[in-house]
Amino acid sequence: MKVFSTREKNNFYTMSEAINLGIAPDGGLFLPKSFPKFKEDSFKNLYDLSLDEFAFNVLYPFFSDEIQPNDFATICAKTFDFPLHFKNLSEKLYLLELFHGPTAAFKDFGAKFLANFLEFSRGSDQSLKTIIVATSGDTGGAVASAFFEKKGFNIVILFPKGLVSERQKSQLTCWGGNILSLEVEATFDDCQKMAKTLMTEHASTFDFGSANSINIARLLPQSIYHAYTALHLYRITGEIHNFIVPTGNLGNALACYWAREMGFPISGIVFATNNNQTLSEYFESHSYNPRPSVATIANAMDVGDPSNFERLVSMNPKAFENKNLFSVNAASDQEIYDQISSVFKEFGEMICPHTATAFIARQKLKLEDQHVVLVGTAHPCKFDEIVMRATDFQVPICDAMREIENLPSYYEPIENDLEKTLSAIKRHQLNQSN
Ligand SMILES: *Cc1c(COP(=O)(O)O)cnc(C)c1O
Numbered sequence: 001m002k003v004f005s006t007r008e009k010n011n012f013y014t015m016s017e018a019i020n021l022g023i024a025p026d027g028g029l030f031l032p033k034s035f036p037k038f039k040e041d042s043f044k045n046l047y048d049l050s051l052d053e054f055a056f057n058v059l060y061p062f063f064s065d066e067i068q069p070n071d072f073a074t075i076c077a078k079t080f081d082f083p084l085h086f087k088n089l090s091e092k093l094y095l096l097e098l099f100h101g102p103t104a105a106f107k108d109f110g111a112k113f114l115a116n117f118l119e120f121s122r123g124s125d126q127s128l129k130t131i132i133v134a135t136s137g138d139t140g141g142a143v144a145s146a147f148f149e150k151k152g153f154n155i156v157i158l159f160p161k162g163l164v165s166e167r168q169k170s171q172l173t174c175w176g177g178n179i180l181s182l183e184v185e186a187t188f189d190d191c192q193k194m195a196k197t198l199m200t201e202h203a204s205t206f207d208f209g210s211a212n213s214i215n216i217a218r219l220l221p222q223s224i225y226h227a228y229t230a231l232h233l234y235r236i237t238g239e240i241h242n243f244i245v246p247t248g249n250l251g252n253a254l255a256c257y258w259a260r261e262m263g264f265p266i267s268g269i270v271f272a273t274n275n276n277q278t279l280s281e282y283f284e285s286h287s288y289n290p291r292p293s294v295a296t297i298a299n300a301m302d303v304g305d306p307s308n309f310e311r312l313v314s315m316n317p318k319a320f321e322n323k324n325l326f327s328v329n330a331a332s333d334q335e336i337y338d339q340i341s342s343v344f345k346e347f348g349e350m351i352c353p354h355t356a357t358a359f360i361a362r363q364k365l366k367l368e369d370q371h372v373v374l375v376g377t378a379h380p381c382k383f384d385e386i387v388m389r390a391t392d393f394q395v396p397i398c399d400a401m402r403e404i405e406n407l408p409s410y411y412e413p414i415e416n417d418l419e420k421t422l423s424a425i426k427r428h429q430l431n432q433s434n
Contacts, residue, residue: 001062003030003216006314016066016121019114019217022210029311030216036061038227038263047235052080055224058262062220067120075120079113084225086233086373089347093362094241095355096229097376103171104379104400105300106252107142109225110218115146115153117217118209122152128429129209132156132198134191137164138300138378141171143211144179153209154432156425157181158191161413167382167401169409176410180428186416189292197418198425206425213251214307222255227264229373234265239371244270244358246377247279248301250308256375257312270365271328272357274298279306280330283320297333297386298353300378329361336360340390350380350387350395 002012007028013021018030038046038058046054055076056069063072085097101108122129129152133143140157147155159172161183173181184191199208211218226243233241243266245253253271260266273279274296282288290305312319320326331339339356343349351359358374361367380387384395397405414420 001065002033004033005029006031006310014066015063015216019117019215020121020209022212022215029214029307029314031311031314032062032216035258035261040263043231043234046231050080051084051224051228052076054228055080055221058224058227059220071120075113075116078116079109079221080224082108084229086229087349089349089374092239092369092371094229094233094373095349095351095376096225096373098225099352099376099379099382099398100400101142102145102400103138103141103404104382104398105138105142106222106225106375106377107138107213107218108145109221110213110215110251111139111142111146111211113221114211114215114217115143115150118153119150125152127207128152128154130154130156130206130425130429131209131211132158132195133211134158134188134195135164135172136160136188136299136302137168137172138382139213140181141168144172144175144181147211148175148179149177153178154425154429155179155211156428158184158194158421160188160191161185163188165383165385167384167405170401170404170407173409173411174404174407176408178432179410180425181411182421182424183411183413184416184421185414190416194416194418194421198421202422213249219251219255219258219308222252223258223262226256226266226375227259227262230259230264230266233371233373237371240265240267241371241373242266242268242270242367243373243375244272244361244367245375246298246301246354246357247271247273248276248303248306250279250306250312252375252377254308254312257315261315267371268324269326270358270361270367271326272361273328273330274301274336274354274357275330275332276302276304277330278304279309280328283326283328286320296353297336297383298331298357301354301357327361327365329357329364331357331360331364337386337390340387344391344393350391350393351376352378352380352383353386354378355380
């Protein structure tokens, strides 16, 4: 299937081109030309499939003119090799747990699909691709895990010193090999600037690949868990559910909209944000005012200018006028603490601060009598200090985190300096080739 850019709608690209480019040459974001439609009478053919088979059936139409079916099935099998769970919390309420992958957050789905796709599309090409990722915590770990020991890929992770949690730091530094982790004496914004400068000014030295969150290959697999959950809850309960999605860059929530566009039984979609209020203000005033992010305890959602907003508006300029389709709720840090505590008391569930924003939105928007899926984005043990403070209980560590914590740590501290960063990357590549 062809894809186009949100800014230049008459220029078409293949899906492989779009994935390898990451961002369109005109600065826009890639969108599929159309979405396959799954109608009610086709649902029964999907009911008995495993998650990876389901993913193959739903996503292959996007790739069918570029990849052989058996190759695409392999990519799906290697990606969807860990479970999702939807837990019934009360009569009309489900919690979708997306954190049973290798780094205990939903970003594992997108990062693994991207890595497996790029590995396949590289074919017999012997050249070395360098992928630079600036991370505020969660993305870097998911990308490192997905690309670890993939031949032909070097990953450079830039993370801000002192600004990631201990558990996030373990996930960013436990790799070695083809993963170079640089602890930069800088903020996340500086790390991001550094990544951009490297990629624009040194494109002749390195063959850069893209793994950032706006890559279409990270969004497509995310639509799978929404579609799969919607379909199975429809089968079990006969109801079409509302989905409440914790939102930062709008990637996870946009993927939910894509699942809905493909015909899966999803009613309204709620964007649950933290105290970064760009979206909630837009919803009220219809004027979009991007701004620098403010730091919150749901730090993976600290975004003041959600990049996928451009995709959403390009697909449906009037989307926000239909209050039955989309709604938004912003939560403060205090509300998040209180919610983690009250969810633990009411349901006996520990939840991460991001997931808490979904529970808050359900309450604030008075959706208690509706059929609702709350999307759980990370395992609570990744944010154990906050969850412990809110519940007064120790958070049991999940298997993925325990495995990672027992590994040695490999990283280089580095100043916020372009030349020093460049030499570190070159040194690492030399060591790799020896
Ligand atoms: C990245 C992330 C989010 C935000 O997802 P977006 O796709 O950026 O909206 C929410 N929760 C967790 C735990 C995350 O890692």
